[in-house]
Amino acid sequence: MKMKNNDTELKSLLQEWRVTSPLPPRFGEQVWKRIERAEVPSISLIDAVRAWFAMAFARPAFAVAYVSALLVMGLTLGFVQASNKATSLERQLEARYVQSIDPYQRGQ
Amino acid sequence: MKRAVVIVVVGLLAAVASYCALYYCGTKQHREMMESPAPELAWLRKAFRLSDVEFERIRKLHEGYLPRCAELCQRIAQKNSELQHIVSGPNVEANAVEQKLKEAGELRVECQKNMFNHFLEVSRQMPPEQGRRYLQWVQQRTLTPEHDMVRRHRSDHAMEHH
Numbered sequence: 001m002k003m004k005n006n007d008t009e010l011k012s013l014l015q016e017w018r019v020t021s022p023l024p025p026r027f028g029e030q031v032w033k034r035i036e037r038a039e040v041p042s043i044s045l046i047d048a049v050r051a052w053f054a055m056a057f058a059r060p061a062f063a064v065a066y067v068s069a070l071l072v073m074g075l076t077l078g079f080v081q082a083s084n085k086a087t088s089l090e091r092q093l094e095a096r097y098v099q100s101i102d103p104y105q106r107g108q
Numbered sequence: 109m110k111r112a113v114v115i116v117v118v119g120l121l122a123a124v125a126s127y128c129a130l131y132y133c134g135t136k137q138h139r140e141m142m143e144s145p146a147p148e149l150a151w152l153r154k155a156f157r158l159s160d161v162e163f164e165r166i167r168k169l170h171e172g173y174l175p176r177c178a179e180l181c182q183r184i185a186q187k188n189s190e191l192q193h194i195v196s197g198p199n200v201e202a203n204a205v206e207q208k209l210k211e212a213g214e215l216r217v218e219c220q221k222n223m224f225n226h227f228l229e230v231s232r233q234m235p236p237e238q239g240r241r242y243l244q245w246v247q248q249r250t251l252t253p254e255h256d257m258v259r260r261h262r263s264d265h266a267m268e269h270h
Contacts, residue, residue, distance in 0.1 A: 050109065057112035070119040074126035081127075082134025089138035093151035100148045101173070101226065102250040103181045103219065 146170075156238045165233045173226045180219040187212035224251060 024030075043051075056062050099105050141150040149170060153163045191208040194200065227246050231239035 054109045054112050057115050063115045066115065067119045067122055070123035071126050074123035075130055078127040078130030079134065082131045085131070085135045086138050089135070089142060090151075093138070093141060093147055094155070097148035097152055098246075098249050100170075101177075101246070102223065103177055105250070 156234055156242055158234065158238075162233050162235075166230050169226065169229050169233065173222075176222060177219070177226075180215060180222060184212060184215045184219065187215060220251060227251075 057066075137154070141147050141154065144150040146167070149163075149167055152158070152166065158166065187208060191205065191212060194204050194208060227243060227250075230246075231243045233239075234242055
């Protein structure tokens with residue numbers, strides 16, 4: 001009974017209360033931003049990358065471009081390395097022939 | 109996600125496979141030459157586009173030339189050793205030194221003549237155009253004084269650096 005009386009008193013007190021101090025500038029906008037931030041779930045960088053990864057490779061054009069790029073890269077690197085190796089072996093063989101016929105070059 | 113991983117792996121495998129295939133094909137001919145019993149002759153065959161018959165004749169010439177060349181080298185080394193012995197003795201005789209120098213010089217000339225004759229014989233076994241190219245190429249690398257000068261200059265230079 002006493003509690004009910006207190007409640008009534010509190011209600012009347014609250015109704016009498018008036019806020020006199022001014023609100024800070026752009027108060028409403030700030031409140032909405034805070035609500036937005038609270039609503040968006042925070043995701044980690046790894047999750048973001050995984051999501052992007054799955055989304056990107058789901059597109060056939062991207063997957064084909066990726067495989068083609070790696071294929072071209074492998075072919076280019078293989079060609080360059082093979083050319084260098086072949087040139088080096090060619091020089092070695094040429095030198096071996098010259099050394100085999102010229103006794104003055106055998107000690108080199 | 110699983111599909112993405114599969115595509116990534118397929119891409120990487122394609123890159124590795126294409127690299128290996130091109131490297132293998134690109135170096136196959138030279139690796140085969142290196143593994144052959146006489147790599148230098150295998151190279152000569154490829155460089156001067158010799159047929160089987162031409163190659164066989166040149167191989168025989170090459171095998172016949174090597175013992176004669178080795179014999180001359182041995183005789184030159186013997187003359188050099190004799191010269192060294194005279195020079196390092198207590199009484200150096202100018203006439204004896206001169207004589208040994210002359211003999212060693214004659215042997216060197218004989219060695220170079222032998223080399224040149226071999227080059228001529230080899231070039232004659234090749235098609236005319238390849239034969240001319242061979243003679244020009246081999247003389248630039250062996251008999252021309254310019255080549256010797258450049259070689260000596262390089263070795264002197266290298267010794268200075270060391």
